[in-house]
Amino acid sequence: MASGRPYDLIIFGASGFTGQFVVEETARVAAEADSPRPLSWTVAGRNRTKLEEVLGRTASALGAPELKSKECIICDINDPLSIASMCQQGSVILNCVGPYRFFGEPVVKACIENGTHCVDVSGEPQFLEGMQLKYDEQAAEKGVYIVGSCGFDSIPADMGILYTRSQLKGILTAVESFLLVKSGPEGASFHDGTWQSAIHGIADQENLRKLRRQFGHKPLPVIGAKLRRRGSVFYSNIMNQYAIPFIGSDPSVVKRTQRYLHENLKESPVQYGAYAAVGGLGSVILLMIAGFFFWCFSSCRWGRNLLIKYPEFFSAGYFTRQGPSRKQMEGTSFSMTFLGEGYQEGQDPQEGQDPQQSQPTVKIYTQVKGPEPGYIATPIAMVQAAVTILWEQKSLPNRGGVYSPGAAFSKTTLIERLNKHGIEFAVISKPEA
Structure with missing residues (x-):
């Protein structure tokens, strides 16, 4: 350059x-x-x-x-x-x-x-x-x-998995993450630019599938026990509340990183499941209703136009053209808890047994936490x-x-830099709800 x-x-x-x-x-x-x-x-x-x-x-x-x-x-x-x-x-x-x-x-x-x-x-x-x-x-x-x-999107998840791998004494084979966003008395909100990106993303799923087929990628190998898929709604004993699959870009970004690390650096790929904690049963019911209407409206042009024109109405005030206030941002924080599992040093997770039947022998809990995610943590990252x-x-x-962040920064001091600036990576003995 x-x-x-x-x-x-x-x-x-x-x-x-x-x-x-x-x-x-x-x-x-x-x-x-x-x-x-x-x-x-x-x-x-x-x-x-x-x-x-x-x-x-x-x-x-x-x-x-x-x-x-x-x-x-x-x-x-x-x-x-x-x-x-x-x-x-x-x-x-x-x-x-x-x-x-x-x-x-x-x-x-x-x-x-x-x-x-x-x-x-x-x-x-x-x-x-x-x-x-x-x-x-x-x-x-x-x-x-x-x-x-x-x-x-998507440094906490992508770098969080690399951090978890670096802290495990053994071979990390699978990770689940649970996102929790806490707001203060003023509540939390986001700028409607994020809302628009989500609308267009849902509307264009078929073109995304076509795009991915052009890469011609072979499936990444599954090392050790296969990570089980959870339901669309489930109760997490770790978070002490209900959780749903996280619909953001984290899973796709992490997969790109794991493919790069496996194909270029010969590292063992990590399976990943991303979830978001959503609270009690009442929150789940409201989210399911809202999610159904959001999907229906996003699937047709007139519906998308309405969603984009009236973000505050259709998101119950969560997404606004003004974005969050300073007080809202100051009162909001996030944590992302990682539940990692794998195999002890020197142990071959596939040796002499069906990897689908093999049970992981080591576990690790890590966490990335930081300030308001959209407009404080994002600029820091x-x-x-x-x-x-x-x-x-x-x-x-x-x-x-x-590159994805993990592919570009896996050998750098980015995690240390983030720790110094308020996005903290740590091993936890017990997951914090």
Whole structure:
């Protein structure tokens, strides 16, 4: 990649709802004293006034008036020349412009063409896997790292499994994770951009299946006992409440990582089941009703239009165009508990017996916990992913390419960086509800 660029990091879409919090987190990290050298960064977007407003709010929030005079890069996702110009000025682009299925590809393309690394916070499997299929070889030729899903989707899950494996004395063969989001007196909510991504994702499931067939992947081998599938609703004794399968991008991202580690680093693949704790029976009933109507409306055009036009009504106020308030974010936190199982060191889980009948001999409980997931934890994860690419390129995969977080960062200190910034990884003797 070309050197001598004016900026280490450029936040594209800095005036968007997520982007403004990424700006704050970048400013905090740039002010830290332990960087190899001063971190240079700026913001980019199509509206100078809005970019300057974000810089002004960040300056006031952090007591850093010098941020108000920071130069802005003006570019528009619909103007390829302006996107190329932005990429030529930075080492790593932090792309906050979504939904990525509509706006992500021009940034990926421009980054590769101009030798610029890129991270995003997409939770959209079709975009993530489509970019890998289309651009992985081109990125490899350019030595560029394109790493998607570097926010709450899906760094806690993907890196959490790698952490669990590193802490187990033996061979980790299967993991289940249970997500719990706790809100304070003000409740919790999310910006409707996440709502729109979910609507389009459900509507486009058939195209996602077609896309995956183009990879021609062989099934990953099952090592040891096969991880049993749980029902659509079940009571978790670990979490002391009901749980449902987690419908986000975590399972698909983890599977991409496990495939990369198995095929390229000859590591034993880990089976994975992702779940979310939802509370008591009343919550389950409400979720089932809401989920049924959400699926029905997402499956037809008129229904999708209604869901997108009236997010607050159809989500009972959980998704809004304004996004959560500061008080809501300050009162919200998450934990992701991992139940890992495997086999003792020196034991072959498949030797002399049917792996389907073999019972795991060791277990481990780990946990990743942190602040509000959407707009506090996500910026932390995104910025730390970007600086890891910037400072630890010798620890990244030998070739450039389009990667999942675990594939890109398995040999880096990303977990240690996250621990220092409020997303904590730990072994727990007993799962915390």
